[in-house]
Amino acid sequence: MSVLVVVEPDESGNGLSVVSQETLTFARQLPGEGVDAVFVGSVGDPDEAALAQCREHGVGTVHVTDDARLERYAARAWAQVVETAAETGGAAYLVAGGTPRGNEVLAHVAAARGVPMPCNVVAVVQDEPLEVERQVVGGAVLERVALGGGGGLAVASVAGHAVAPEPAGEPGEARVERVEAQIGDSDLAAQVVRVEEREGGDTSALTGADVVVGAGRGVGGADQFADVEQLASRLGGAVGVSRVVTSLGWRPHHEQVGQTGSRISPDLYLACGISGAIQHWAGCSSSRTIIAVNTDAEAPMVTKARYAVIGDMHEIIPAVLEELG
Numbered sequence: 079m080s081v082l083v084v085v086e087p088d089e090s091g092n093g094l095s096v097v098s099q100e101t102l103t104f105a106r107q108l109p110g111e112g113v114d115a116v117f118v119g120s121v122g123d124p125d126e127a128a129l130a131q132c133r134e135h136g137v138g139t140v141h142v143t144d145d146a147r148l149e150r151y152a153a154r155a156w157a158q159v160v161e162t163a164a165e166t167g168g169a170a171y172l173v174a175g176g177t178p179r180g181n182e183v184l185a186h187v188a189a190a191r192g193v194p195m196p197c198n199v200v201a202v203v204q205d206e207p208l209e210v211e212r213q214v215v216g217g218a219v220l221e222r223v224a225l226g227g228g229g230g231l232a233v234a235s236v237a238g239h240a241v242a243p244e245p246a247g248e249p250g251e252a253r254v255e256r257v258e259a260q261i262g263d264s265d266l267a268a269q270v271v272r273v274e275e276r277e278g279g280d281t282s283a284l285t286g287a288d289v290v291v292g293a294g295r296g297v298g299g300a301d302q303f304a305d306v307e308q309l310a311s312r313l314g315g316a317v318g319v320s321r322v323v324t325s326l327g328w329r330p331h332h333e334q335v336g337q338t339g340s341r342i343s344p345d346l347y348l349a350c351g352i353s354g355a356i357q358h359w360a361g362c363s364s365s366r367t368i369i370a371v372n373t374d375a376e377a378p379m380v381t382k383a384r385y386a387v388i389g390d391m392h393e394i395i396p397a398v399l400e401e402l403g
């Protein structure tokens with residue numbers, strides 16, 4: 079019995095998405111005789127970069143579809159492909175990245191099989207019986223749940239940035255196998271019909287940054303970001319902001335961190351003048367180290383951060399810049 083992972087191509091069209099690589103890394107912690115993948119979001123053979131990544135991640139079989147109708151997103155039809163791959167490959171576990179699409183496709187499979195589906199899993203905490211930890215309440219609470227054990231297929235999605243992608247100790251063969259799924263018209267009733275370019279900026283600089291300098295209402299105004307930008311640039315990082323800052327029109331939405339913004343997981347998050355509301359925390363809690371800069375020693379961001387500096391950010395940031403030279 080294997081672990082089947084739903085993988086998607088990267089937006090660039092080359093290789094697997096980062097979330098897919100994270101999910102493959104997570105999947106290797108689950109019990110089973112190896113990891114297989116089912117490739118959705120692309121029709122026909124995966125590109126060479128994607129296959130190389132599958133091999134690196136120890137994937138035995140890569141299930142693909144040749145059905146051209148599945149090029150565009152259709153949750154139920156994609157779920158049919160995933161379910162058929164799970165059946166033919168004899169999967170005991172089925173996991174996907176906890177993206178909107180990953181969760182929707184898995185929910186269709188779980189509903190069809192009549193099994194529960196924990197979302198946003200972050201870690202395996204116990205092997206026998208298998209228990210996993212998952213994020214709830216926007217990441218503010220961790221909940222421990224049993225996974226599998228009922229004899230059927232166990233289904234779960236993995237929270238983004240919960241696991242850093244790492245190659246397997248032993249590479250896999252990544253043999254390509256065709257999935258013959260029965261797709262009816264009703265499976266294609268809800269399908270993406272048109273894709274438009276995003277307006278108003280790119281979030282990749284923020285989500286991929288190793289260092290993020292965050293700024294909240296405490297920055298004081300739209301014209302007060304010079305020191306924040308200077309520090310971000312000096313540290314080779316990006317600027318991230320709270321929702322108050324975007325709502326006030328001080329900065330564009332693509333810089334927002336949080337539940338309704340981007341999720342970040344940099345090595346360092348320097349959160350300046352940000353109170354650390356639960357919705358903001360949902361987007362930054364997986365940062366490796368958080369340093370809060372705040373005038374209020376009781377602010378949630380200060381009490382949750384690994385380190386905190388209590389004071390005016392417009393005095394502290396220039397002092398840090400001076401120290402860095």
Ligand SMILES: Cc1cc2nc3c(=O)[nH]c(=O)nc-3n(C[C@H](O)[C@H](O)[C@H](O)COP(=O)(O)OP(=O)(O)OC[C@H]3O[C@@H](n4cnc5c(N)ncnc54)[C@H](O)[C@@H]3O)c2cc1C
Nearest residue numbers: 294295296320321336337338339351353357358372373391
């Ligand atoms: C459905 C929903 C979704 C949401 N999604 C998001 C989201 O995605 N992201 C998000 O950020 N928020 C989100 N929010 C809003 C969230 O609840 C908070 O209102 C918001 O995060 C607060 O922003 P802030 O920390 O910048 O402002 P405030 O809460 O006003 O905090 C400002 C902080 O700056 C400090 N400060 C003031 N002056 C200085 C100074 N000179 N130097 C240093 N510190 C100073 C203060 O002590 C305070 O801690 C959401 C809310 C809802 C209801």
